[in-house]
Amino acid sequence: MTHRSGLILSAFVMGAGHHAASWRHPAAPDTPAELTPAHYLELARIAERGKFQSFFLADTLSFSPNLELNGISNLEPLITLAAIAGQTEHIGLVATVSTAFYPPYHLARLINTLDHVSAGRFGWNVVTSTADREARNFGLETLLEHDDRYRDAADFVDGTLHLLNSWAPDAVLRDRATGRYLDPALVADAPARFGRFDFGGALDLPRSPQGTPVLVQAGRSPAGITFAGKYAEVVFTVQRSFTEAHSFRAQLRAAAEQAGRAPGDIRVLPGLWPFLGSTEAEARQLHAELEELVLPEQVAKQIEIFTGLDLSGHGWDEVIPELPESGFQGQQGRYHKLRELIAGGENTLRKLQKEFGTSRGHQVLVGTPEQVADSIVEWFDGGAVDGFSIQPPILPHGLELFVDHVVPELQRRGVFHRDYTAATFRDELRATSAVPAG
Structure with missing residues (x-):
C-alpha cells in the first residue's frame, strides 16, 4: 500500500501526565517531578529523539478547580521553554499565551527573545482565555463575551505581528567603519493602532530568525474557525471519530481559502491519548488501572x-x-x-x-504500537488529519513508549520523517508538509 508522507507529531505534555490519576500510578515518578525544570527538559529531549516537530506547554492563569485532585499541570511555559531552548537543537517549542491579559508590546518582546534564544523554533498557541476566574486575577470582573474575545484577539495578533515585523531583516548594519549600528529607514518606528491597542513606535529588538512565531490555535466554534482560517498554521483540536475529524479539517481548509491562504497552510492535529503495551491485554490493563483510580x-x-x-x-x-x-x-x-x-x-x-x-473528549487508543500506528495511518492516509497532538496519559512513561515503539513503526510505513531537515520550526513544518508520498 502507498501511504501519504509528511505526518506531523506534537508532544503535548502536562504535569505527571494527561490522565487525571497519572500522578497516583506506580509508573509515574514517586517525587513531584512536574515541579522541576528537569522533568520538562527530559520530556523535550525524548520528543526530539523521536523527531517530533513540536513540544507544547499549555497554560491557564488562575487556580484550577482540578488542582486539589489532579495536581499541577505545568510550570510557567515561556520561562520553561526558554530553559529548554538551550538544551535542544531542532524541535519546535510552543507556549500558550492569552490575548486577554498581556500587553501586545510586552508579549512581542518575549516572543522575539524566545525566537532568538531558540534560533527560530518558537510557536505561539493563541488563546482568548475562557474563565472569569482568570479575568479576576487581572483586575477585571469578567471576560468579554465569546465572539467579542475573538474580535479583540484578531486586533491583538495583528498588533503583535506588526511589532515583530517593525524591523526589516537587514536593518542591523553593524558597520564598524562608519559607526552605524542600524539603518533607521528600515525600522517602522511610527505610531500604529489596531482596535483598542495603540503603539508609539517600533519594537526595541531586531527581527528574530523566524520574524514571527508559528501561530497555533485551538478554537472549534464558528468564530474560532474563522480566526484559525486567517491566522493559524497549526490547529490543535478534539475529535473522536474519523468522520468528525475529516469534516473539521475540510472546514478549516475552506476557512483558510476564504481568508486568501492556501488550504495546505493550515495543519490540523487532533489530540490522541495512547495507552500502550507489548500486547493488547497489557495496554488494556494499564488503561483499566488508571480509570480505577479516578x-x-x-x-x-x-x-x-x-x-x-x-x-x-x-x-x-x-x-x-x-x-x-x-x-x-x-x-x-x-x-x-x-x-x-x-x-x-x-x-x-x-x-x-x-x-x-478523563480524556477531555480526545481520541483514546488502547493497544500495541502496531495497533496504534494502524489507526494513525488510517486517519492520516484518509485525509482526516495532518498529524496528531500526542498526549501521553503518564509522563515520561507514555512518551518514551510512543517514541521507542510507535515512531519506528510510523517511519517503517513511510508516513513519518526520519530526521529534521530545516533550521526553523516554520521551515520544518513546510518541509514536512511538502514531502511527496512514497
Whole structure:
C-alpha cells in the first residue's frame, strides 16, 4: 500500500501526565517531578529523539478547580521553554499565551527573545482565555463575551505581528567603519493602532530568525474557525471519530481559502491519548488501572470547567441535567460535545467518565504500537488529519513508549520523517508538509 508522507507529531505534555490519576500510578515518578525544570527538559529531549516537530506547554492563569485532585499541570511555559531552548537543537517549542491579559508590546518582546534564544523554533498557541476566574486575577470582573474575545484577539495578533515585523531583516548594519549600528529607514518606528491597542513606535529588538512565531490555535466554534482560517498554521483540536475529524479539517481548509491562504497552510492535529503495551491485554490493563483510580469529584470538576455546572457532591450514577443550547461563554467545542453526550443518554458521571471525563473528549487508543500506528495511518492516509497532538496519559512513561515503539513503526510505513531537515520550526513544518508520498 502507498501511504501519504509528511505526518506531523506534537508532544503535548502536562504535569505527571494527561490522565487525571497519572500522578497516583506506580509508573509515574514517586517525587513531584512536574515541579522541576528537569522533568520538562527530559520530556523535550525524548520528543526530539523521536523527531517530533513540536513540544507544547499549555497554560491557564488562575487556580484550577482540578488542582486539589489532579495536581499541577505545568510550570510557567515561556520561562520553561526558554530553559529548554538551550538544551535542544531542532524541535519546535510552543507556549500558550492569552490575548486577554498581556500587553501586545510586552508579549512581542518575549516572543522575539524566545525566537532568538531558540534560533527560530518558537510557536505561539493563541488563546482568548475562557474563565472569569482568570479575568479576576487581572483586575477585571469578567471576560468579554465569546465572539467579542475573538474580535479583540484578531486586533491583538495583528498588533503583535506588526511589532515583530517593525524591523526589516537587514536593518542591523553593524558597520564598524562608519559607526552605524542600524539603518533607521528600515525600522517602522511610527505610531500604529489596531482596535483598542495603540503603539508609539517600533519594537526595541531586531527581527528574530523566524520574524514571527508559528501561530497555533485551538478554537472549534464558528468564530474560532474563522480566526484559525486567517491566522493559524497549526490547529490543535478534539475529535473522536474519523468522520468528525475529516469534516473539521475540510472546514478549516475552506476557512483558510476564504481568508486568501492556501488550504495546505493550515495543519490540523487532533489530540490522541495512547495507552500502550507489548500486547493488547497489557495496554488494556494499564488503561483499566488508571480509570480505577479516578474519583467522581475529578470527573465532576472536569465537567464543571467545560459547562459551568456545579456537580460537587454528585455521585457516580446521579443524573446530570441537560444543558441549554446557548449562553455558556467558555470553550464552545467541548460545551456542545458534552451537551450532545448528556442529551444522548450519557448523563451520569460514570457514563461521562468513559466518553469524556478523563480524556477531555480526545481520541483514546488502547493497544500495541502496531495497533496504534494502524489507526494513525488510517486517519492520516484518509485525509482526516495532518498529524496528531500526542498526549501521553503518564509522563515520561507514555512518551518514551510512543517514541521507542510507535515512531519506528510510523517511519517503517513511510508516513513519518526520519530526521529534521530545516533550521526553523516554520521551515520544518513546510518541509514536512511538502514531502511527496512514497
